[in-house]
Every structure is written in structure tokens, then in C-alpha cells.
Amino acid sequence: MEPLFGVVLGLILAVASPAHDSCTCATNKWAVCAQEGPGNCTCRLPGSDHPADCSTLTSKCFLMKAEMIPLQEKRLWRPPHGVSGSDGIYSPDCEDSGDFKARQCNGSSSCWCVNSAGVRRTEKGGRSLRCRELVRTRWISMELRHEGSSRPFSAPDVAQALTRLLESRYQLHPKYIAAIKYDPPLIQIRLDQSKKPRGDVDIADVAYYFEKDVNNDSVFPSNSKLTVSVNGDALAIEKLWIYYVDEKPPEFCMRQLAAGISAVVTVVLLTAGVGIAVLLILRWLRTRTYKKFECKEMREIKAPSLELP
Incomplete structure (x- = not known):
């Protein structure tokens, strides 16, 4: 038994x-x-x-x-x-569809507006802050830097390898890959998606998955490690920068520009004020010197008339 x-x-x-x-x-x-x-x-x-x-x-x-x-x-x-949350991650408010809510808040006092990629696009304010709409992130630029290789890669091979990676690993349709440029050791991938049809992945999700892969904190299971191969040679990515461009410009840019203009105007006014002060001081010194010289000349002219014949 x-x-x-x-x-x-x-x-x-x-x-x-x-x-x-x-x-x-x-x-x-x-x-x-x-x-x-x-x-x-x-x-x-x-x-x-x-x-x-x-x-x-x-x-x-x-x-x-x-x-x-x-x-x-x-x-x-x-x-x-x-x-941990030290890389700028916050606990967002999400719609049932998975989209970010236009207004995000941290605690009870600080709120701000975000784009469809969850990136802050306004100054922080209080609970009274209103975000009229969730602005779409139209395109994303991902800039990579890879480690040295035994032999140089060609630009077409790099573009083909990365296109294949984005399509197979992240389910991104090639039509959203606007351009892939290669200037060793830098690579630029531009994703363009003005509208996201139902069933297609969002380029913001692709960029986030890719960022986690590069930082060795993949969202995929542990046995699915990121590997990029160009004609059999490994393309090791050592640095990644991601830039988000929205359909509408960020609202805090004009405030920063105004602050910059104000600073420039202040510097110009201070410089002008100092210059005017220096000119006035020089003019005053020149006037005093001229008066002293004039008095001395007058004494020298009057002195001979005092002599007796």
C-alpha cells in the first residue's frame, strides 16, 4: 500500500x-x-x-x-x-481605465497637474488647484548610452534591433516608432503617438517598462531579463534619459520664464544704477578739480598788480 x-x-x-x-x-x-x-x-x-x-x-x-x-x-x-520611492515615484490617483487623473495630490495640502504619462506639468498648489484636462503626451524621446563593444555597430543594425525589441517585448506597433538615431555611443529613440486606439499600448507605458528594465528592476518576471543583441553582439545599455513632450506646453514654463526675465531686468537696472552713480561721482570730482585750478589761476593773475612801481 x-x-x-x-x-x-x-x-x-x-x-x-x-x-x-x-x-x-x-x-x-x-x-x-x-x-x-x-x-x-x-x-x-x-x-x-x-x-x-x-x-x-x-x-x-x-x-x-x-x-x-x-x-x-x-x-x-x-x-x-x-x-524605493526615491526616484520620484508617488502614489497616483488612477481612473478605472488605468489613466492618470489630471490632478494629483500628495497628502492634504500639495496638488499639481500631470500629463498622460503622469509627469508634473504645473507648479504645485493647494487643494483649490483645478486641472481642466489630462493633457496627452504626444511623443517621448528616449536617449541611451551603451557600453563599449568589440566592434562598432552600424546605425541600420541598431535601429532594426531596437525596433524588434520594442515590438516583441513591449508590444509596441512599429508605426509609433518615429525615428531611431545612432551616434556612438548615443542612441535616440523617438516614439510618436498623438492618439492611442483601443487595444494599442501607450508609449508612456512602454517607456516606463523600458526604464525599469534598464535599471535592473524589471516589471516582467525575474526570468525575463532585458537583452539587446545587434548581429549577435550584446548592446549593453548603461544610461537612459527620458523626455516627455505634451500636446500643450507645460504651464509652469511661462512662470519660470517670467522669473528669468525679471532677474535679467533687475541685473540690468542695478548695472545701470551703478554706472550712473559712477558718472555722477566722476563729474563731481572733475568739477571740484576745475574750481581749485581756477582759483589758483586767479590768484596768480592778481598777484603782480599788488607790486609797487
């Missing part, structure tokens, strides 16, 4: 293990998944408790909200090397 029991137990474990292992989210390692029956694996997003669609990228807003959960509350599913 004991051998038979061992065989039965082994079969049960063999059947149960794949089902358990398969209940994971392919596009979000932080999603909390549970097997609710044969072939029924459901995943939810921590922080917002929304259902996770593991067939596509998770929205940046939901990802940032998940990252703000205290580490001790998600240590069972988040690796210990996860980043």
Missing part, C-alpha cells in the same frame, strides 16, 4: 505543480495571482485591486500605485531588491 500511496501522491503533485506555476502574470511580476480552479488563474493589481490583463502591458499609473505599497506588505511577491 505504501508504494501505491507514494505513486498517487507523486501524480497529484505533478499535476498540481504546473497549475500552480502557470498562475503568474507574464507582463507584471507584482500582480497577485490565485488559482481559482482548473484553468482559472486570476490576477489583480496591488494598490488598486483592479483585475490585471496579463496579455498586455500594465498602465504606468497602476504600476506606480503598486510600487508605493509598503515593502512589508508585498514582500511575498516583490523581490527584496525592489526600488
Whole structure:
């Protein structure tokens, strides 16, 4: 009986293990998944408790909200090397669709407006601050710098490799890749998406996933590490900068410009004032010198008339 029991137990474990292992989210390692029956694996997003669609990228807003959960509350599913909130991440307010709400607040007093990528685009204000609309981030520029390689890469090969990466790993349609420029060791990727049709991934989500990959804090499962190969040679990315350009200019730019103009005007006025003061002092000194010289000349002229014949 004991051998038979061992065989039965082994079969049960063999059947149960794949089902358990398969209940994971392919596009979000932080999603909390549970097997609710044969072939029924459901995943939810921590922080917002929304259902996770593991067939596509998770929205940046939901990802940032998940990252703000205290580490001790998600240590069972988040690796210990996860980043903290020191990189500018905040706990955002998200729409049910995963979009950022136009107004974001930190605590009870500080609020600001963001674009569709969740990046602040106004000065911070109080609770009375109003954000009329969520301004769309039309295009994103990602600038990379790679490590040295044994042989130089060609620009077409680099563009082809990165296009393939964006399409296969991040599910981005090539039509949203406006340009890829290469000036060793710098690479610029420009993503252009004025409108996001239903079913297409957002370029802001792509940029966020890519940023996490480069910073060795991938949102994908741990066995899905970022690798970029150009004709068989590894393209190791060591630095990444991301710039967001909205359909409308940021509203705090004009304030900063006004402050800059005010500073320039102040400097000019101070310089002019100092110059005028110096001219007045020089004129006063010149006048005093002239009067002294005139008095001396008058005394010399009058002196001979006093002599007796």
C-alpha cells in the first residue's frame, strides 16, 4: 500500500505543480495571482485591486500605485531588491481605465497637474488647484548610452534591433516608432503617438517598462531579463534619459520664464544704477578739480598788480 500511496501522491503533485506555476502574470511580476480552479488563474493589481490583463502591458499609473505599497506588505511577491520611492515615484490617483487623473495630490495640502504619462506639468498648489484636462503626451524621446563593444555597430543594425525589441517585448506597433538615431555611443529613440486606439499600448507605458528594465528592476518576471543583441553582439545599455513632450506646453514654463526675465531686468537696472552713480561721482570730482585750478589761476593773475612801481 505504501508504494501505491507514494505513486498517487507523486501524480497529484505533478499535476498540481504546473497549475500552480502557470498562475503568474507574464507582463507584471507584482500582480497577485490565485488559482481559482482548473484553468482559472486570476490576477489583480496591488494598490488598486483592479483585475490585471496579463496579455498586455500594465498602465504606468497602476504600476506606480503598486510600487508605493509598503515593502512589508508585498514582500511575498516583490523581490527584496525592489526600488524605493526615491526616484520620484508617488502614489497616483488612477481612473478605472488605468489613466492618470489630471490632478494629483500628495497628502492634504500639495496638488499639481500631470500629463498622460503622469509627469508634473504645473507648479504645485493647494487643494483649490483645478486641472481642466489630462493633457496627452504626444511623443517621448528616449536617449541611451551603451557600453563599449568589440566592434562598432552600424546605425541600420541598431535601429532594426531596437525596433524588434520594442515590438516583441513591449508590444509596441512599429508605426509609433518615429525615428531611431545612432551616434556612438548615443542612441535616440523617438516614439510618436498623438492618439492611442483601443487595444494599442501607450508609449508612456512602454517607456516606463523600458526604464525599469534598464535599471535592473524589471516589471516582467525575474526570468525575463532585458537583452539587446545587434548581429549577435550584446548592446549593453548603461544610461537612459527620458523626455516627455505634451500636446500643450507645460504651464509652469511661462512662470519660470517670467522669473528669468525679471532677474535679467533687475541685473540690468542695478548695472545701470551703478554706472550712473559712477558718472555722477566722476563729474563731481572733475568739477571740484576745475574750481581749485581756477582759483589758483586767479590768484596768480592778481598777484603782480599788488607790486609797487
